[in-house]
Amino acid sequence: MGRGTSVVCEKCGWEEQFSFGSGFLSFDNPEDFEDIASGKLGELAKRALDGANPELVHLRSELETFSCMGCGELIRGRKITAYIEDDLPITLYDCDKTCPKCGESPLGPGGVLRPADVSGHIERLVKQGCPNCGGELKKYSYFWD
Numbered sequence: 001m002g003r004g005t006s007v008v009c010e011k012c013g014w015e016e017q018f019s020f021g022s023g024f025l026s027f028d029n030p031e032d033f034e035d036i037a038s039g040k041l042g043e044l045a046k047r048a049l050d051g052a053n054p055e056l057v058h059l060r061s062e063l064e065t066f067s068c069m070g071c072g073e074l075i076r077g078r079k080i081t082a083y084i085e086d087d088l089p090i091t092l093y094d095c096d097k098t099c100p101k102c103g104e105s106p107l108g109p110g111g112v113l114r115p116a117d118v119s120g121h122i123e124r125l126v127k128q129g130c131p132n133c134g135g136e137l138k139k140y141s142y143f144w145d
């Protein structure tokens, strides 16, 4: 079961949600296998998966929020942990290739992605008030699966 936090403006309905973790469909999802086999998640993972015994490969996908290495904008994506045969697990990141704010790649040198400080972001939002109308923001926690 995953968890999340949403921030809601009770005045105008503005809302921002952050979901984390794994849900019901996050384990050994065939689409995740395809993403790796096609090289979408990098050559390293593709090579590791190539020729591995499919029965000894397990994938766990989690929702994650990253921070653009260029401008700090929050970018929603996924973290996938690949357990391939007896090797150490490989961690893969999947998110938009361009940042919606600065238009550059959110990745740093060497393809590094930085997990965002979401709780800090939420605290700042609540302190500043609704970006749309300036109203008071309320914070809610939820679970998803």
Ligand SMILES: [Zn+2]
Pocket: 068, 069, 070, 071, 072, 073, 099, 100, 101, 102, 103, 104, 106
């Ligand atoms: Zn950016």
Ligand SMILES: [Zn+2]
Pocket: 009, 010, 011, 012, 013, 014, 130, 131, 132, 133, 134, 135
């Ligand atoms: Zn508002």
